[in-house]
Amino acid sequence: MTDAAIAFPDELPAGFQWFENEPAFDPAVHLALEMPETVTHLQEFGYSDKEISRKATSVAVSSPFRVLSSEGAVALLEVARSLRQHAISCERIENMVRGGCYRSRFLRDLCIDPSLTELMCEIYQTDVAPHTMPLHLGHMNFSPDDLSKAVDKWHHDTLPLDTVMMVSDPASLDGGNFEYFVGTKQEMEVLAEKGLPPPADRVVAPHFAGPGYAIALHGNMVVHRGGPLNKPGERISMVNGYVSTNTALDDQHRHVDLKLVDPPEALFAEWARHAAWRGKSRLEALLNDLEFTADHEIVAARLEDAIADVQQAIVEMKQNDVEMHHYERGQK
Ligand SMILES: [Fe+2]
Structure with a gap:
C-alpha cells in the first residue's frame, strides 16, 4: 500500500510558509532507490515473539541503502541548509527542525513519495504509509554547537x-x-538506572556510503542515538516517519512528549487526526465483524479497544506534567 493514511493537509498551520525558489522534487531525477543488503529482526535484539506480536513489524533495523541520486543528495542538502534557520533545542537534541514539510515542498514530496513508500513496505515486510502526522515527516537533526553533546x-x-x-x-x-544498541528497551532501562551507556560490544554503527543513504529503523523498539562529533563539522540527518496501516496493532507512539517540542498550532490537530484515523478504522472493523453474543463484557471490551487511542489522546493532550523520555537522565 502506498496511499497516504491521511492526506497531507492543503493548508499550512500558523507560523509556516512555503519556501520559494526551490527545485521541484522529481523522483526520476532525485531518487536512486535500492534495497538494503540485510535486515535484522527484533528477536535478534532479545524481544520475545509475544512482545513482537502486536508491533508494526518484526523488522528491527536494515543495513544502509541508497535513497537519493547524487542530484537528489545535492538538492536535499540545500533544503536542509535553508531549514537550519528554524532549528530549535530540546532536552534530547540541541539542534533540530520539525515541520520542515510545511516549509519545503521538495522535502514534503520526497517524504511522501509513493515509490519510496513502496520500498519501505518491502523492507519492513508489511504495509506502511508515510506518517499520519506531518511533524513526523522530514525531521532534521543538525550538529550540536557544544561538541561534548551527542547529536541525539x-x-x-x-x-x-x-x-x-x-x-x-x-x-x-x-x-x-x-x-x-543490540538489546531491548528493558535492558537499556536497567543500564540507565545505573547511569551506564550500552556496552560498546553491543553497539553497532552502520557505515553509510554517502549522503542520501538511509537505514530503516523500528525506532520505538530499537534504542539508538546520534553520537557526538569529535571535531566541528556539518552533520545533518533526516528522519522520516511511517505508520503501519494495520490499526488493529499497537499505536506504538508516545505523542505526549511532542508537547515539549512541537508548535501547538500544528501538533494538536495532527494528533487528533491520527487518533481519529485509528479510532475510525477500529470502529469500522467492529461494524464489519462483531458477532451476536449475550456476553456484554466482550462487546464492551471491543468498543473500549476501538476508541482507546482517542481516549488516550484526550487524556494526554490535557496532561500538564510531561517529561521527555531518554536514557541519559541526570546528564543535560
Ligand atoms: Fe530516534
Whole structure:
C-alpha cells in the first residue's frame, strides 16, 4: 500500500510558509532507490515473539541503502541548509527542525513519495504509509554547537517506524555516528538506572556510503542515538516517519512528549487526526465483524479497544506534567 493514511493537509498551520525558489522534487531525477543488503529482526535484539506480536513489524533495523541520486543528495542538502534557520533545542537534541514539510515542498514530496513508500513496505515486510502526522515527516537533526553533546541522546522514538538518512556527507565527519544498541528497551532501562551507556560490544554503527543513504529503523523498539562529533563539522540527518496501516496493532507512539517540542498550532490537530484515523478504522472493523453474543463484557471490551487511542489522546493532550523520555537522565 502506498496511499497516504491521511492526506497531507492543503493548508499550512500558523507560523509556516512555503519556501520559494526551490527545485521541484522529481523522483526520476532525485531518487536512486535500492534495497538494503540485510535486515535484522527484533528477536535478534532479545524481544520475545509475544512482545513482537502486536508491533508494526518484526523488522528491527536494515543495513544502509541508497535513497537519493547524487542530484537528489545535492538538492536535499540545500533544503536542509535553508531549514537550519528554524532549528530549535530540546532536552534530547540541541539542534533540530520539525515541520520542515510545511516549509519545503521538495522535502514534503520526497517524504511522501509513493515509490519510496513502496520500498519501505518491502523492507519492513508489511504495509506502511508515510506518517499520519506531518511533524513526523522530514525531521532534521543538525550538529550540536557544544561538541561534548551527542547529536541525539540514547533513546527510543516517539513513533514506531522511521528511516534515518545522512543528508551531509558522513565521510566528511570525525564522529557523529548513528549508533544502535543490540538489546531491548528493558535492558537499556536497567543500564540507565545505573547511569551506564550500552556496552560498546553491543553497539553497532552502520557505515553509510554517502549522503542520501538511509537505514530503516523500528525506532520505538530499537534504542539508538546520534553520537557526538569529535571535531566541528556539518552533520545533518533526516528522519522520516511511517505508520503501519494495520490499526488493529499497537499505536506504538508516545505523542505526549511532542508537547515539549512541537508548535501547538500544528501538533494538536495532527494528533487528533491520527487518533481519529485509528479510532475510525477500529470502529469500522467492529461494524464489519462483531458477532451476536449475550456476553456484554466482550462487546464492551471491543468498543473500549476501538476508541482507546482517542481516549488516550484526550487524556494526554490535557496532561500538564510531561517529561521527555531518554536514557541519559541526570546528564543535560
Ligand atoms: Fe530516534
